[in-house]
Amino acid sequence: MKRLWSIGLVRGLVGQILGFLIGMGLLSAVRAVMGLPWKTEPAWVAGAFGGVLGFMVALGAFKDWYAWALGRETPDIEEIEEEPGWRRYLSYSLDHKVIGVQYGVLSLLLLALGGSFALIFRVELARSGMQFLSLNFFNTLIGMHGMVLIISILLGFAAMANFLVPLLIGARDMAFPRLNAFSFWIAVPASITLLSALFVGGFDTGWTAYPPLSIRAPLGMQMFFVGVFFNGWSSILGALNLITTIIRLRAPGMSLFRMPIFAWATLATSIIALTATQLIGLSFQMVMFERLFGMGFFDPAKGGNPILFQHLFWFYSHPAVYIFVLPGLGVISELLPVFVRKPLFGYRWVAMSSLGIALVGFLVWGHHMFTSGMEEYLRVPFMYSTLLVAVPTGIKFFSWVATLWQGRIRTPVPMLFVLGAIVVFLMGGLSGPPNGVVATDLHLHDTYFVVGHFHDTMFGGYIFPLFAAIYYWFPKVSGRRLNETLGRLHFWLMTPSFLVMTFGQMWVGMMGMRRRIADYDPAQGFDTAHLIITIAGFLIGLSVLIFFINLIMSLRRGEVAVGNIWQSRSPEWQLLPSPAPMHNYPQPFRVVGEPYDYGLKGSRYVEPLTQPAGDD
Amino acid sequence: MSAHELSLEAYRQRVATNRIGLWLFIVSDAFMFGALLITRFYLLGGRRPELDQALGLIVTSVLLTSSFFMNRAEAMIAAGNRRGFLTSTLITMLLGIAFLVGVIGFEWRLAPFGPGDGAEGAVFYMMTGMHAFHVLTGVIFLFIVFRNGLKGHYSPERHWAVEACANYWHFVDVVWIFFYPALYLIGVL
Numbered sequence: 001m002k003r004l005w006s007i008g009l010v011r012g013l014v015g016q017i018l019g020f021l022i023g024m025g026l027l028s029a030v031r032a033v034m035g036l037p038w039k040t041e042p043a044w045v046a047g048a049f050g051g052v053l054g055f056m057v058a059l060g061a062f063k064d065w066y067a068w069a070l071g072r073e074t075p076d077i078e079e080i081e082e083e084p085g086w087r088r089y090l091s092y093s094l095d096h097k098v099i100g101v102q103y104g105v106l107s108l109l110l111l112a113l114g115g116s117f118a119l120i121f122r123v124e125l126a127r128s129g130m131q132f133l134s135l136n137f138f139n140t141l142i143g144m145h146g147m148v149l150i151i152s153i154l155l156g157f158a159a160m161a162n163f164l165v166p167l168l169i170g171a172r173d174m175a176f177p178r179l180n181a182f183s184f185w186i187a188v189p190a191s192i193t194l195l196s197a198l199f200v201g202g203f204d205t206g207w208t209a210y211p212p213l214s215i216r217a218p219l220g221m222q223m224f225f226v227g228v229f230f231n232g233w234s235s236i237l238g239a240l241n242l243i244t245t246i247i248r249l250r251a252p253g254m255s256l257f258r259m260p261i262f263a264w265a266t267l268a269t270s271i272i273a274l275t276a277t278q279l280i281g282l283s284f285q286m287v288m289f290e291r292l293f294g295m296g297f298f299d300p301a302k303g304g305n306p307i308l309f310q311h312l313f314w315f316y317s318h319p320a321v322y323i324f325v326l327p328g329l330g331v332i333s334e335l336l337p338v339f340v341r342k343p344l345f346g347y348r349w350v351a352m353s354s355l356g357i358a359l360v361g362f363l364v365w366g367h368h369m370f371t372s373g374m375e376e377y378l379r380v381p382f383m384y385s386t387l388l389v390a391v392p393t394g395i396k397f398f399s400w401v402a403t404l405w406q407g408r409i410r411t412p413v414p415m416l417f418v419l420g421a422i423v424v425f426l427m428g429g430l431s432g433p434p435n436g437v438v439a440t441d442l443h444l445h446d447t448y449f450v451v452g453h454f455h456d457t458m459f460g461g462y463i464f465p466l467f468a469a470i471y472y473w474f475p476k477v478s479g480r481r482l483n484e485t486l487g488r489l490h491f492w493l494m495t496p497s498f499l500v501m502t503f504g505q506m507w508v509g510m511m512g513m514r515r516r517i518a519d520y521d522p523a524q525g526f527d528t529a530h531l532i533i534t535i536a537g538f539l540i541g542l543s544v545l546i547f548f549i550n551l552i553m554s555l556r557r558g559e560v561a562v563g564n565i566w567q568s569r570s571p572e573w574q575l576l577p578s579p580a581p582m583h584n585y586p587q588p589f590r591v592v593g594e595p596y597d598y599g600l601k602g603s604r605y606v607e608p609l610t611q612p613a614g615d616d
Numbered sequence: 617m618s619a620h621e622l623s624l625e626a627y628r629q630r631v632a633t634n635r636i637g638l639w640l641f642i643v644s645d646a647f648m649f650g651a652l653l654i655t656r657f658y659l660l661g662g663r664r665p666e667l668d669q670a671l672g673l674i675v676t677s678v679l680l681t682s683s684f685f686m687n688r689a690e691a692m693i694a695a696g697n698r699r700g701f702l703t704s705t706l707i708t709m710l711l712g713i714a715f716l717v718g719v720i721g722f723e724w725r726l727a728p729f730g731p732g733d734g735a736e737g738a739v740f741y742m743m744t745g746m747h748a749f750h751v752l753t754g755v756i757f758l759f760i761v762f763r764n765g766l767k768g769h770y771s772p773e774r775h776w777a778v779e780a781c782a783n784y785w786h787f788v789d790v791v792w793i794f795f796y797p798a799l800y801l802i803g804v805l
């Protein structure tokens with residue numbers, strides 16, 4: 001029992017239940033004292049907040065900060081030796097590699113869950129007519145599919161960045177290890193709260209939660225808001241930590257333009273996550289308060305304006321798609337030179353293009369609102385800024401093609417996924433302009449064409465690179481390689497199915513299939529296409545299942561990885577054993593060359609510092 | 617944060633890192649307050665809510681004065697004047713509480729509308745409420761600094777907590793410098 005209690009996750013879950021009851025009870029008590037009648041919704045919202053707080057308190061996330069507030073001191077990260085073993089992964093740990101794995105596991109769990117939601121409603125859509133879902137549950141599932149996967153992607157980015165950035169730049173750990181642990185752990189109760197929306201009536205707005213519909217949606221809407229709100233904290237604080245780490249903790253000699261591209265991508269991503277996330281938090285809070293206190297932000301009868309919500313919401317949610325894809329594009333640029341054995345073409349341009357996408361990304365949110373009744377004079381400027389994104393993205397494509405050109409290409413599984421990512425992201429990129437141009441978007445808006453387009457960008461920009469990264473860096477986590485045969489099966493099953501799925505979606509979209517509807521008219525002739533899309537979706541699900549089996553099998557019985565298995569120049573492969581030890585590099589290193597000069601004789605990127613660097 | 621065991625050079629390095637973290641937090645938070653300002657002008661445009669001008673002026677003066685004492689507190693601990701530091705911190709904290717009483721206790725009661733009454737009510741209570749929440753956290757931060765100051769935890773070389781508290785307090789103050797005209801001065805009734 002005591003052993004069980006020593007696991008942070010167990011304590012946290014108990015704390016969340018207690019916190020929920022306390023929050024609900026306190027609010028109801030206050031209302032009773034004030035002589036107000038019982039109301040379900042405020043009690044649940046207070047309970048949800050209390051639950052998240054209760055989780056963090058019971059976990060022990062506030063312990064060290066409380067000690068600081070009392071003027072007591074706590075040990076430095078470098079003085080902490082954590083007991084190795086699996087318990088560390090289920091408890092409050094300060095090691096960035098453990099936190100990276102924790103993020104990764106939670107992200108993959110949510111990925112499986114969010115994907116399963118899609119499979120359920122794809123079955124409903126496989127034929128016209130209503131099969132087995134109620135309308136409200138269908139709507140809840142599409143909203144959940146969207147938001148759960150968005151959270152999964154945010155956590156997946158955090159997983160890659162947390163695990164890799166300190167290793168890539170030669171830091172002992174992140175700049176703020178306790179904040180890092182907090183950022184991960186708050187995502188756990190937040191995701192539980194988000195999922196709880198399924199059981200308290202769901203919500204019928206889709207993931208965008210537009211008022212006025214979200215004002216009238218069932219109670220699940222509030223759980224959705226609270227869950228997303230705290231996941232936003234995770235994202236903001238994680239980004240803050242990553243930026244500080246990259247600015248302050250680089251190895252000696254690593255100037256900004258000798259940083260690995262992935263660190264650049266993380267920096268650009270974190271700038272967006274740090275700032276824009278505030279706006280989705282605020283807009284969701286405003287709807288929350290409108291429901292609780294009748295504040296008329298978005299109610300025209302009270303002088304409010306629902307368009308305002310869309311502005312605030314998309315100011316985050318468009319840059320958010322760059323949060324999703326920039327790390328993935330960074331992974332592509334990071335891995336491509338390793339498997340092509342050539343320098344990355346136009347390193348500086350690639351680094352700057354990440355920042356360029358991030359900055360232009362702030363100016364394009366209006367292209368989601370061409371049909372919303374937004375001021376008409378805003379349409380054309382937003383169209384131009386949207387198309388401008390193609391310039392920095394084009395730089396990346398140009399660099400990848402030029403890097404591949406005349407390279408000695410090897411195709412182990414990570415490289416397959418890199419190549420798949422480039423192809424799929426190209427499809428996503430090419431199907432983008434029809435949505436960005438006002439004239440065509442007026443017809444395509446809210447159709448399956450858009451669904452096909454953004455699944456291409458999400459898979460090409462995030463899912464494929466994520467798998468590439470997992471196949472590539474898994475040995476650094478576990479000391480064992482993932483199985484190549486299963487990996488190839490995963491890739492060759494997923495890629496064609498995926499392309500069939502999204503092309504099918506774009507096709508039915510152009511024929512007039514609307515998004516977010518549970519049923520369609522058989523006379524439109526979509527039935528066969530929808531059946532094919534559903535089958536393709538299940539094949540993707542099967543391929544991801546193979547990946548999970550591979551992950552679990554290789555963790556125990558995979559081939560042991562010894563040395564620099566990919567012949568990479570990067571310090572984590574050059575200097576560290578697999579799995580990477582606690583506190584990373586036992587001996588600091590210095591950067592003496594360019595990161596991607598593959599194939600140049602005698603060139604070096606890092607060399608170990610023979611003398612300890614001291615305290616500076 | 618075993619601050620006393622660290623060499624002064626290592627402490628300075630750490631503070632330089634912390635400072636970046638704090639400023640990034642402020643940048644992030646500023647986006648939220650900026651969005652509230654946008655909300656105000658988007659919904660109300662050239663109108664402003666009907667508020668008590670005298671009270672608005674009083675609470676604004678109180679908050680601005682508190683920032684002066686906050687600055688004194690930081691300057692005094694840097695100069696080694698522990699007594700002056702404690703007095704100034706205490707005054708800052710009391711002025712912060714006075715501001716909260718002025719806004720929540722009086723302005724919220726005197727306003728001729730509630731949060732559910734039209735866009736004016738929604739904007740006014742959201743903006744002042746969000747700002748007051750930040751003032752409240754600042755007051756708690758000040759209390760912690762005051763208590764640890766009493767125990768003698770800060771020295772002229774090592775007082776990062778005081779600096780962080782002061783920067784946060786000034787930030788909350790600057791936000792009000794934007795919020796006050798947006799709510800009380802700009803536009804017609």
